[in-house]
Amino acid sequence: MARTAVDQTKFKALIGSLLYLTASRPNIVFVVCLSVRFQSNPKKSHFKAAKRILKYLKGTTIVGLWYPSHSPIHLVDYFDCDFAGCKPDRKSTSGTSHLLGSSLISWHSKKQACVTLSTAEAEYIVVGRCFAQLLCIKQQLEDFGLKVNQVSLLCDNTSVINLTKNQIQHSRTKHIEIHSHFIRDHVSNGDCEVQFIETGRQLADIFTKPLPKDKFFFIRNELGILDSQILS
């Protein structure tokens, strides 16, 4: 039964509405982006999964991003990836979250464009993209009159940290495209530093993989997506 085809237009309309919601609901970005990949030939199982998102939304209508006042102004970035998470083509999913103090201002979840050979390589691609976004935020903050010198990018993969510091090309890394290497340049210039964070506290996980309930709620809270009733 799960393989029965469903009305494509209906499915696309549902996805379209959900995509609109992702603009202010980072907690559903990953699942919505996952459903988007099944648009051209949706089956009953896909439709069921999409409707499950609606159920979640119904239960969390009062949950939203919370920007607290008077918190310290510093930029922190989390980035992560789900190595070969997409089963059909074995591409990885990258996820980043950018926090100013404790306010989540920007996030993204995207399937990578190329197939990677190792977790380190997949994360290395994310860190480049993550930093590009960060540069944009930094310049915007300069418009506001804030100068941010060094920012920390947090990841749970020590190989990546070493890759960004080590300028030497060797057999394991020489096939990586040049555009991924631009992070090295910035690290050596001292614009940013890639630091380690344990997997349990990796806040970009929510954008890269389906999570168990406890972890999902933990990250949701940490990102400042809170219930307005608790606040007031």
Next chain:
Amino acid sequence: MQEKLNQFTRIEVWTLVPQSVIMNVIGIKWVFKNKLDEVGVITRNKARLIAKGYNQEKDMDYDETFVPVARLEVVRLLLAFVCMSGFKFFQMDVKSSFLNGFINEEVYVSQPPDFEDHQHTNHVYKVKKALYGLKQALRHWYERLNNFLLSHSYERGKIDKTLFIKKSKYAIIFLQIYVDDIIFGATNDSLCEEFVAAMQGEFEMSVMGELSFFLRVAGQAIKGCHLP
């Protein structure tokens, strides 16, 4: 509706001219809408006269139509920054904002349904200001606002072209523009007042007070900002 038409004559949106064969006349119609507040209660009924822009022909009736619009990330960044720095933010709204944009092209529209001029039944209106529904309306509105702000020594943001900043020795004012909604705040109250006065002199404005409901964002200024 009559109020709307009166406003049209007041700010000289159009003039009545005799119809000729070479004109590409664009139809217009009324659109009615109930405005809701953040809880979903109807606050007022609106009537808006719009042009059927899909009848416009490129190069004849319009030229370029692109316009910068604020990115949501930038809006979020600004909100986060505002909450942290703790200064007050206000929002305002320009009434019938598009009608403020001057139109350079020659565009003719038919007379509004049910409000025809009985003495000149075969006349059409030549549009001077950007009517809603015209493809170039948004661009002309942005152009007008942009020129106005730049002439008052505001600076455009480096990344986001809809952020305007004015710095004086001790104070700074930020304006974020999202089409016709403007949120602004300054470290100094006098700068805010000066801005409001300047805007009111130029456009028909309604100052809505402290930021509470911008792009579906509910905010409580003291405690922080909640985006449901």
